Amino acid sequence: MIRHLLSTRDLSRTSAIALLDTAEDMAALGARENKKLPALRGKTIVNLFYEDSTRTRISFEVAQKRLSADVINFSARGSSVSKGESLKDTILTLRELGVDGVVIRHPSSGAPQLLAERDWIDVPVVNAGDGTHEHPTQALLDAFTLRKEVSGDDSRGRGLDGARVVIVGDVFHSRVARSNIWLLEHLGARVTVVAPATLIPSGAERWPITVSYDLDAALSEPVDAVMMLRVQSERMREAFFPNAHEYAQGWGLTEERFARLAPSTLIMHPGPMNRGLEICSAAADSSQSVILQQVANGVFVRMAVLYSILTGTSEVSHE
Amino acid sequence: MTANTVMQSADVARAVTRIAHEILESNRGSDNLVLLGIPTRGVTLAARIAAAIFEIDGATVPLGSLDVTMYRDDLHDNPMREPAPTTVPVDIDQATVVLVDDVLYSGRTVRAALDALTDLGRPDIVRLAVLIDRGHRELPIRADYVGKNLPSSPGERINVCFVETDDVDAVDIDRGGSS
Structure with missing residues (x-):
């Protein structure tokens, strides 16, 4: 070990x-x-x-x-x-x-x-x-939550082979995203990262992921889980996006996007949430949300x- | 390396049947009984005993597994052990619990099992059934039901095999030493 x-x-x-x-x-x-x-x-x-x-x-x-x-x-x-x-x-x-x-x-x-x-x-x-x-225990608990939802009681010994996960938001500042990307890769899941171009770090092209700038396009395919990242305002010393409203419209899980999501798609967030910015309350409190199970x-x-x-x-x- | 087979399939089956009879005799039937196997092979043995009790008595005795890994006293002296699942199907308060393991040796596993059991509830009676008692106890613990007493030296290895895990029912004694 x-x-x-x-x-x-x-x-x-x-x-x-x-x-x-x-x-x-x-x-x-x-x-x-x-x-x-x-x-x-x-x-x-x-x-x-x-x-x-x-x-x-x-x-x-x-x-x-x-x-x-x-x-x-x-x-x-x-x-x-x-x-x-x-x-x-x-x-x-x-x-x-x-x-x-x-x-x-x-x-x-x-x-x-x-x-x-x-x-x-x-x-x-x-x-x-x-x-x-990195934040490895967060990635492990995300994988655990996902595996339990996907495989149920039969989850022992399994990876997440074939699962499709979309990670959305402030990847640039996110240790949660980095830990998840590597762990999900080891466990066999396919990861798409969606963010404004300013919040995708250089070097991301060497990660085992697909990068997209268009959340609606990424969510148009079947997705097992969508993982919303917290916008880390405390680490932002420059303007990464024009304003909160524009961010929410482009890359937030708004009520419109949530309504289009398949009922089987799990909604994850590492917390603490900025409600109304990266995630709307309707999505965060829905039955598809596993945010409290994550805790x-x-x-x-x-x-x-x-x-x-x-x-x-x-x-x-x-x- | 030399290995001798000390119990074959038929011997194991006879021992299991006898243990089942003894459990029913001392409990005066199957009321209140719960069988808890200690992973891995104790669980298999417990299932065999439960099946034998069903053959004799027609009763289905609750069957579970009790992992003792987290209760061991040697967690920090050996490589990390991966725990196994604990499943206890019924409330064990006031029950007669029969702990089941394949081999009784130092008694330390059983000590850990008693601690694990205490955390789960308060049975009225706890008994111990083993397929092999090989001696060399380090704690004041004894088995109530024994398939076979097998005097051994500490250098020897006793291997209990079941069809479910090892493709064959047998007990081998591995004397170690040169091949």
């Missing part, structure tokens, strides 16, 4: 399916009265959040507590980081305090990789979102990830 989870790009199809299958077992626990498992008893995990987060941080914390791990929550705000402490010094401090695993979210792409590669600390690292690079499944997938990388001897688990 893998030692760290830094990106979905270096996750093999076999490892990815094994994680999704383990998540199925974790999901089965959700139904019972006592939801806790003793697997990570005595392990201390620190959630190192250098960026704001609601669902990812809480989801990781719930997953850790369900596995009986001890949890330390660290956010850059209100810590010595605001006094100028470097990532290295923070990590060295945590090492001396004796942590067994690090979950990190950082505004700089590659920060989790740095922790995994440097000799600052020798524990498994989980990327909970780094800059505009629920996030816990199961993160339990699977934490269980997989924090149990087992480290000598054997080095890939």
